[in-house]
Amino acid sequence: MVNEAARSNPHAGQQIVIIGSGFAGLAVAKGLAGAQCQVTVVDKRNFHLFQPLLYQVATGALSPANIATPIRAALKKARNVTVLLGEVVDVDTVSRQVELASGEAVPYDILVLAPGVQTQYFRHPEWEQFAPGLKSIEDALTVRRHILSAFEHAEVAASPAERERDLTFVVVGGGPTGVEMAGAIAEIARYTLRGEFRRSNPAAAKILLVEGGPDILPVYTPKLRERAARDLADMGVTVRTGTMVVSIEPDGVQLAHGGQTEFVPASAVVWAAGIKAAPWTTALAGERGIETDRLGRFTVLPDLTLPGHPEIFVAGDLAHCKGETGEPLPALGSVAVQQGKYLAKVIRARIAGRTPPPAFHYVDRGIMATIGRAAAIADLRFIRLTGFIGWLSWLFVHLMLLVEFRSRVVIFFNWAWCYVTRNRYSRLITGGEHFTPSRGDS
Amino acid sequence: MVNEAARSNPHAGQQIVIIGSGFAGLAVAKGLAGAQCQVTVVDKRNFHLFQPLLYQVATGALSPANIATPIRAALKKARNVTVLLGEVVDVDTVSRQVELASGEAVPYDILVLAPGVQTQYFRHPEWEQFAPGLKSIEDALTVRRHILSAFEHAEVAASPAERERDLTFVVVGGGPTGVEMAGAIAEIARYTLRGEFRRSNPAAAKILLVEGGPDILPVYTPKLRERAARDLADMGVTVRTGTMVVSIEPDGVQLAHGGQTEFVPASAVVWAAGIKAAPWTTALAGERGIETDRLGRFTVLPDLTLPGHPEIFVAGDLAHCKGETGEPLPALGSVAVQQGKYLAKVIRARIAGRTPPPAFHYVDRGIMATIGRAAAIADLRFIRLTGFIGWLSWLFVHLMLLVEFRSRVVIFFNWAWCYVTRNRYSRLITGGEHFTPSRGDS
Numbered sequence: 059m060v061n062e063a064a065r066s067n068p069h070a071g072q073q074i075v076i077i078g079s080g081f082a083g084l085a086v087a088k089g090l091a092g093a094q095c096q097v098t099v100v101d102k103r104n105f106h107l108f109q110p111l112l113y114q115v116a117t118g119a120l121s122p123a124n125i126a127t128p129i130r131a132a133l134k135k136a137r138n139v140t141v142l143l144g145e146v147v148d149v150d151t152v153s154r155q156v157e158l159a160s161g162e163a164v165p166y167d168i169l170v171l172a173p174g175v176q177t178q179y180f181r182h183p184e185w186e187q188f189a190p191g192l193k194s195i196e197d198a199l200t201v202r203r204h205i206l207s208a209f210e211h212a213e214v215a216a217s218p219a220e221r222e223r224d225l226t227f228v229v230v231g232g233g234p235t236g237v238e239m240a241g242a243i244a245e246i247a248r249y250t251l252r253g254e255f256r257r258s259n260p261a262a263a264k265i266l267l268v269e270g271g272p273d274i275l276p277v278y279t280p281k282l283r284e285r286a287a288r289d290l291a292d293m294g295v296t297v298r299t300g301t302m303v304v305s306i307e308p309d310g311v312q313l314a315h316g317g318q319t320e321f322v323p324a325s326a327v328v329w330a331a332g333i334k335a336a337p338w339t340t341a342l343a344g345e346r347g348i349e350t351d352r353l354g355r356f357t358v359l360p361d362l363t364l365p366g367h368p369e370i371f372v373a374g375d376l377a378h379c380k381g382e383t384g385e386p387l388p389a390l391g392s393v394a395v396q397q398g399k400y401l402a403k404v405i406r407a408r409i410a411g412r413t414p415p416p417a418f419h420y421v422d423r424g425i426m427a428t429i430g431r432a433a434a435i436a437d438l439r440f441i442r443l444t445g446f447i448g449w450l451s452w453l454f455v456h457l458m459l460l461v462e463f464r465s466r467v468v469i470f471f472n473w474a475w476c477y478v479t480r481n482r483y484s485r486l487i488t489g490g491e492h493f494t495p496s497r498g499d500s
Numbered sequence: 501m502v503n504e505a506a507r508s509n510p511h512a513g514q515q516i517v518i519i520g521s522g523f524a525g526l527a528v529a530k531g532l533a534g535a536q537c538q539v540t541v542v543d544k545r546n547f548h549l550f551q552p553l554l555y556q557v558a559t560g561a562l563s564p565a566n567i568a569t570p571i572r573a574a575l576k577k578a579r580n581v582t583v584l585l586g587e588v589v590d591v592d593t594v595s596r597q598v599e600l601a602s603g604e605a606v607p608y609d610i611l612v613l614a615p616g617v618q619t620q621y622f623r624h625p626e627w628e629q630f631a632p633g634l635k636s637i638e639d640a641l642t643v644r645r646h647i648l649s650a651f652e653h654a655e656v657a658a659s660p661a662e663r664e665r666d667l668t669f670v671v672v673g674g675g676p677t678g679v680e681m682a683g684a685i686a687e688i689a690r691y692t693l694r695g696e697f698r699r700s701n702p703a704a705a706k707i708l709l710v711e712g713g714p715d716i717l718p719v720y721t722p723k724l725r726e727r728a729a730r731d732l733a734d735m736g737v738t739v740r741t742g743t744m745v746v747s748i749e750p751d752g753v754q755l756a757h758g759g760q761t762e763f764v765p766a767s768a769v770v771w772a773a774g775i776k777a778a779p780w781t782t783a784l785a786g787e788r789g790i791e792t793d794r795l796g797r798f799t800v801l802p803d804l805t806l807p808g809h810p811e812i813f814v815a816g817d818l819a820h821c822k823g824e825t826g827e828p829l830p831a832l833g834s835v836a837v838q839q840g841k842y843l844a845k846v847i848r849a850r851i852a853g854r855t856p857p858p859a860f861h862y863v864d865r866g867i868m869a870t871i872g873r874a875a876a877i878a879d880l881r882f883i884r885l886t887g888f889i890g891w892l893s894w895l896f897v898h899l900m901l902l903v904e905f906r907s908r909v910v911i912f913f914n915w916a917w918c919y920v921t922r923n924r925y926s927r928l929i930t931g932g933e934h935f936t937p938s939r940g941d942s
Contacts, residue, residue, distance in 0.1 A: 104652060104929045121563035123926035130696035131923065140698040143652040143929075160656060195930050210546060210585040214602060254572035256582040464917060464925060471913075475906060481573065483906060484565035487546045487585075488637050 071095040071138075072409045075156050075164055077146055078172035079106050079129045081394035082374030082401075086170050089402020091136030095409050098164055100156060102145045104128055107195065108460055110391055111469075113235060115198035116328070117242040118206065118250075118485035119476060122195045124469055127462050146173070147338060151346050151367060168405060171339075172374040172398070175353070175389065178334035185306040189228075189327040192235055199489060204326040205243060206487045209251060211325065212258040223323035225263040228311050230303055231331030232269025233276075234427035237286060239328050240267040241430040244293040249431070249480045265295045266322065268313060270302045270331070275435075277388065277425060282435045285444045289429040303331075333389060335376055351378045351386070360417030361404065362397060371404075373397040379418065387420055391459065396420055426452045431477065513537040513580075514851050517598050517606055519588055520614035521548050521571045523836035524816030524843075528612050531844020533578030537851050540606055542598060544587045546570055549637065550902055552833055553911075555677060557640035558770070559684040560648065560692075560927035561918060564637045566911055569904050588615070589780060593788050593809060610847055613781075613798070614816040614840070617831065620776035620795070627748040631670075631769040634677055641931060646768040647685060648929045651693060653767065654700040665765035667705040670753050672745055673773030674711025675718075676869040679728060681770050682709040683872040686735040691873070691922045707737045708764065710755060712744045712773070717877075719830065719867060724877045727886045731871040745773075775831060777818060793820045793828070802859030803846065804839060813846075815839040821860065829862055833901065838862055868894045873919065
């Protein structure tokens with residue numbers, strides 16, 4: 059079923075289809091509100107997700123609704139924008155239609171591909187059931203269940219060895235996500251749960267942060283990296299660089315370092331170690347001869363179009379876009395937002411017949427990562443901040459990046475209360491009504 | 501494995517075991533904080549759930565964490581209270597031990613059975629997959645997913661008949677839960693989603709409230725019932741009394757009224773029509789010769805003990821306890837809370853060797869139910885309120901019943917904002933990353 063009526067109506071203007079409503083997709087849609095075109099946003103979820111704060115849902119500090127905005131609510135006032143909940147299975151670049159799983163075909167004059175990427179397990183998909191990633195709300199709730207259940211298991215453990223295993227947590231991946239997760243788990247163990255258990259001691263938890271490369275937070279400066287490592291150590295996180303994961307079992311992980319392997323009994327394992335393009339985009343690239351990098355991201359020209367397809371733009375994590383240094387821009391929310399706003403300008407110019415803006419230029423305002431409750435490292439280019447001041451700036455920037463004003467108020471209130479009480483208020487083990495002793499129950 | 505150390509220590513005091521941390525169980529545990537006894541609370545969930553507001557989670561107005569408190573946080577300061585996350589499989593009333601699924605046996609001198617009840621489908625368990633109940637967070641999130649997905653399906657419906665089916669909602673059960681659900685769905689359809697869809701019109705939704713008996717809200721006075729029915733009709737809810745459900749299919753329900761049957765194509769169906777005791781309690785009753793009513797609730801003496809077992813108390817929904825009129829007390833949160841507080845006094849008196857308080861006497865302060873955004877009916881015995889004033893009193897009472905002060909502040913803020921904006925902020929379709937067109941995907 060094709061919505062031909064729209065295409066054949068000369069007064070309807072151009073048909074713009076945007077796949078994905080993350081940072082990039084939503085920015086394009088908002089930027090095209092009121093323009094002389096019909097915009098259709100397609101997403102398989104009904105909400106825009108603020109991924110940088112997923113680790114806070116995973117550690118019971120925030121609820122999913124605090125970081126997710128219904129797409130329709132965000133785009134309600136844009137009368138020329140239609141939102142469709144649906145799963146894209148293919149893009150026919152010849153007839154210019156987006157094919158959905160329901161059978162509907164959405165025609166486009168201009169297509170914006172911004173579906174994001176997913177977690178990758180480096181040819182070990184079987185690890186996913188034991189070590190969830192952190193790219194979706196369901197991921198975060200699964201991680202939350204594993205972490206909170208681990209402390210509960212420790213309380214009823216039948217032996218000291220079992221208790222120690224229950225209280226050992228492994229976070230794989232030394233980038234910002236892994237660092238933030240490890241710091242948050244340490245905070246739960248040493249502060250949040252203090253006094254709540256009678257037979258076990260949550261503060262005895264061992265938290266391992268495993269990174270295959272020589273450094274955690276490789277994109278930060280050496281000084282900031284050292285500061286982060288110190289803060290983590292103060293919080294009780296053991297950092298293991300130059301260490302690879304060999305295998306993940308139900309009761310622990312096998313690690314390899316310097317030629318030696320070691321089995322670490324552990325209960326909750328979190329995977330924050332890699333991304334790759336979703337299978338449907340990789341299949342699409344194969345079919346249509348689109349050049350991709352080793353992660354499956356689509357190589358784009360400086361104006362974010364696909365080579366040979368000036369009507370198709372790619373933005374966000376899926377875009378392999380060269381930055382000023384010649385290196386591809388990182389998969390960051392700030393890059394995606396800027397690309398989305400740029401594309402809105404480009405598309406508006408194109409449909410109005412004006413000269414389009416020059417090539418996309420990312421304005422690097424810096425990067426930041428928290429380490430626990432009141433510390434962060436922030437490289438804002440013109441200044442570098444650490445400790446409490448770094449944390450305040452991190453709070454401010456993230457609050458401002460949130461889409462909804464109400465979310466900002468709610469999250470600010472939440473953080474203020476949590477800061478004062480050192481507590482977390484979304485510490486629910488959900489997802490099943492039966493408490494089972496094994497970790498395999500996702 | 502038996503925790504005998506506790507029982508054999510004469511200085512440890514009596515071992516009180518409480519099964520369940522709902523209104524009744526939590527009230528007993530809090531009432532025994534600091535008393536000369538060791539208390540163990542066993543629950544298969546790690547949080548206390550404020551069930552009266554589950555329908556607000558089911559309609560995207562609140563998040564689960566707003567109405568659920570981690571048990572450990574609530575009982576943290578009570579040093580003589582231990583919380584165990586576990587599933588009870590049996591109670592050995594001879595050796596006086598509670599047996600958990602993990603194999604652990606928890607010995608007791610005094611046992612408080614307060615596990616609550618579950619949804620019942622009147623010998624049609626196969627209906628549950630199509631028509632979830634509203635007794636747990638998972639229920640509420642499933643209902644939420646069905647309701648929000650229905651509106652999304654309508655937006656991409658292939659035909660008017662399909663769209664009409666997508667926009668038809670059926671709520672089974674005319675008690676307070678059913679009335680509140682129906683009113684909330686009507687509010688979503690007519691207010692919350694206004695302007696958010698382009699191809700379909702949410703306000704065209706048809707909401708049926710089906711009740712087998714002659715009246716909805718049978719425990720209210722006739723005048724209040726009429727007022728509720730009028731408010732519901734104003735909101736667009738069609739009430740069908742004297743109507744039974746014959747069957748529930750993936751694409752609708754078969755209803756019977758006055759000897760005639762009718763198939764109603766519908767997408768989301770919510771079951772709020774009956775409760776019964778959980779299977780393990782029914783099995784226990786059978787094994788130990790405990791008298792139960794037709795719902796499986798345990799018959800108790802005026803002091804809430806089981807006949808022949810002065811060391812076992814039953815409280816909350818599972819207790820079939822005769823009120824002043826000779827009728828059993830209803831399964832209400834207010835009854836459970838009062839029973840819990842009473843039991844704490846009884847147990848304290850018993851372990852101190854004092855005369856116990858007389859029989860349990862329920863102080864009936866009234867009942868209340870909301871109908872939509874700014875209307876409610878409240879029978880507070882000394883006064884009856886309806887409309888906006890009724891709604892304000894409903895808000896106040898429920899805020900005060902919440903366990904945590906923080907929850908009260910958060911929910912009050914939430915309700916105030918939602919009232920002003922007529923919006924709902926937890927409208928997420930979660931529970932799966934793939935949007936499928938059929939309703940069977942729980």
